[in-house]
Amino acid sequence: MRLTVRDTKEEVGNYIAEYIVKRINSFKASKEKPHFVLGLPTGSSPLPVYKRIVKLHEEGKVSFKNVITFNMDEYVGIPRDHPESYHTFMFKHFFSLIDIDPKNTHLLDGNAEDLYKECEDYEAAIKAVGGIDLFLGGIGADGHIAFNEPGSSLTSRTRIKTLAYETILDNCRFFNNDLSAVPRMALTVGVQTVMDAREVVLVVTGQNKALALSQMIEGGVNHMVTASALQTHPWALVVCDEDATNELRVKTVKYFKSIERVQDEVEAKYGSATSSRLGLHKATAAVVQQLYIISRVQRRI
Amino acid sequence: MSDVVRFTNGYLALPDGTAVKADLYISSSTGKIISGQASFYTSHLPPARVIDLGGNILSPGFIDVQINGAFGVDFSELDVDAGDGGEGAYVEGLEKVAKRIVATGCTSLVPTVITQKEELYSKLLRLLQPRSTPQGAHMLGYHAEGPFLHPHRRGAHSSALLMTAAPSSVPSSPTSPTFTPIQSPLEVVERVYGKASLDQPGVKLITLAPDVEGVMDCVANLSGRGVTVSIGHSDAALEVAVEAVEKGARMITHLFNAMPPIHHRDPGVIGLLGHPLPSSRPYFGLIVDGLHSHPNTVRIAYSAHKDGCVVVTDAQSPLDPMLEDGLHNWRPGVMFRKKGDAVYARQYSRADGSCCPLNTCLHNLSTYASIPLPEALLAATYRPAQMLGGPIARRKGQLKEGFDADLVVLGWDGTVVSTWIMGEEVYTAPSGQVGSGLSLKDTAS
Incomplete structure (x- = not known):
């Protein structure tokens, strides 16, 4: 796992947006795989990411004509056009502002007749397009990823989830402070669904995420902090702002900042899209650190 | 073929007297204001035409x-x-x-x-x-x-x-045969x-x-x-x-x-x-x-x-x-x-x-x-x-889903930029008269 630290949440958004755009643009469509498949989250953390991608789209720097999207989750039982639904969020902040083909967007239907079937179909649909190339996600204050709240199986797949009482209380403000109006269930991709993606990028901003970030990076893999599963993912990137690093050890932050420089140097030498070809994304932190030392030695020579 | 027209990059005039930066979707075949979101997710229709309002006001006609x-x-x-x-x-x-x-x-x-x-x-x-x-x-x-x-x-x-x-x-004439x-x-x-x-x-x-x-x-x-x-x-x-x-x-x-x-x-x-x-x-x-x-x-x-x-x-x-x-x-x-x-x-x-x-x-x-x-x-x-x-x-009279797509695009100085009736553009100001839209740079939502 790599951790990239930026000063503000806007800079985090810009960094991830440009990162994703780079991935989309360097994707070579083939007959077997004509689309780049993107997993997407909702919430306030990814907003700056969407904003920046939309801007890049307006500037003609990226097109979504050959992009397929899958969203992480959706509430059960609220109308699709409810202002708080994730359908509404995605349409308002992203889909309506880019040139994506509506047929290529996928969101779980929380009003489906058969919710179990809806979840199975969703997994099948992901498989049918060749899996997810890049899954963008956020984390909750308790370290959850998608709606995989503490205690969720780390091998879970798309399914119905009951929301934690804390999450329901937290959502109350979006539903006129009427507790009875807050959805109690959601459909969500599982931890394993995220883990299956070839690449995972997490956006983590704000002080209220600081503890969760330290637990997912410095703690062990633990089902009480479902995002910690990403420690075992071969190609995961976490981008956070300074606020979110508050609970990390100074040493941890310094270490990850140093790897970033190595990454830059590798990319400067071999080109931006080559890191996966080089197998760098599979590199363990130790390998990366060795690379870093080598590069410093080389520079001294 | 999509018949959806999307108005973007402008301000919608609302019944409370405010104008908010938002998009409006109409169907040129039904001549009604529609939900862009529903047409996106349900009929899978992306807009056939996008009108850049350039910071102008979109008002009901x-x-x-x-x-x-x-x-x-x-x-x-x-x-x-x-x-x-x-x-x-x-x-x-x-x-x-x-x-x-x-x-x-x-x-x-x-x-x-x-x-x-x-x-x-x-x-x-x-x-x-x-x-x-x-x-x-x-x-x-x-x-x-x-x-x-x-x-x-x-x-x-x-x-x-x-x-x-x-x-x-x-005045009525009592002699008229139809007199009542x-x-x-x-x-x-x-x-x-x-x-x-x-x-x-x-x-x-x-x-x-x-x-x-x-x-x-x-x-x-x-x-x-x-x-x-x-x-x-x-x-x-x-x-x-x-x-x-x-x-x-x-x-x-x-x-x-x-x-x-x-x-x-x-x-x-x-x-x-x-x-x-x-x-x-x-x-x-x-x-x-x-x-x-x-x-x-x-x-x-x-x-x-x-x-x-x-x-x-x-x-x-x-x-x-x-x-x-x-x-x-x-x-x-x-x-x-x-x-x-x-x-x-x-x-x-x-x-x-x-x-x-x-x-x-x-x-x-x-x-x-x-x-x-x-x-x-x-x-x-x-x-x-x-x-x-x-x-x-x-x-009529509101930019609301289901209402007639009778619209006018207006500069903030009151000049008419374009007029739409039942989803069809029926008037476009001669080029050069494009109204004075607000700069959108300072109004990030």
């Missing part, structure tokens, strides 16, 4: 409930001597106005007939049933201004043609307008003076059968005006004009704006051309009862933004002088008619009353639609 004519057409003129009784020429005139008035942002109008010979009414009003011309503004119905008006407040109406609703006022004695004021009114015209579909707006003999007795009946009753050209004391409102009158015709000025002991018709019950304060038409009412007067009226303010042009046939200033023919034997937005027919007259386009009137209102333009727009969108009620209130 304007509704003019008092317009006597425009572009050389006079809605009160019917050439009965023509072979078809003048119908062909009249309808042609309506269509001409419908097609050209859209340049002023007006997408619906209620053609207004000033006091006419009694026998002309039933013919004219029948021709003024709702009518939609392709690429033209909707004709919603009729506004009959007269003949039951007060002689002291007749304005430019012919005194010889004014009537009372007293049964005795109708007229018993009540209502029968007089029905005879003048024609029963069928009072019950025809569409907007039926009648300006009358409740202080004219017999008229008050008809107000409740007219309101009950779907006629929008408006008090105007009246000398009524406040009590009389209040009674008319209690019986169902919903509007005051061009407030301040053709009525006594407000007097502090008897505020008269204007005093209705000060009614203690807000629900009993009627809507009021206001000609905001800067001439018919002083800007300060406009501000006073607006401050007193802004929820009732409806801007009308009261335009005459010379209304034509392209017409040059100078002397022009009006009616046979009558010349008028156009100067700016005013029309003068008499030598010393202050104003004999208006030819100020509706979009200019609305911009004037925003200046005179010191209100943001989006708030001023309500006076020609949401409020007239609510006042007319019925299907109009359910279909």
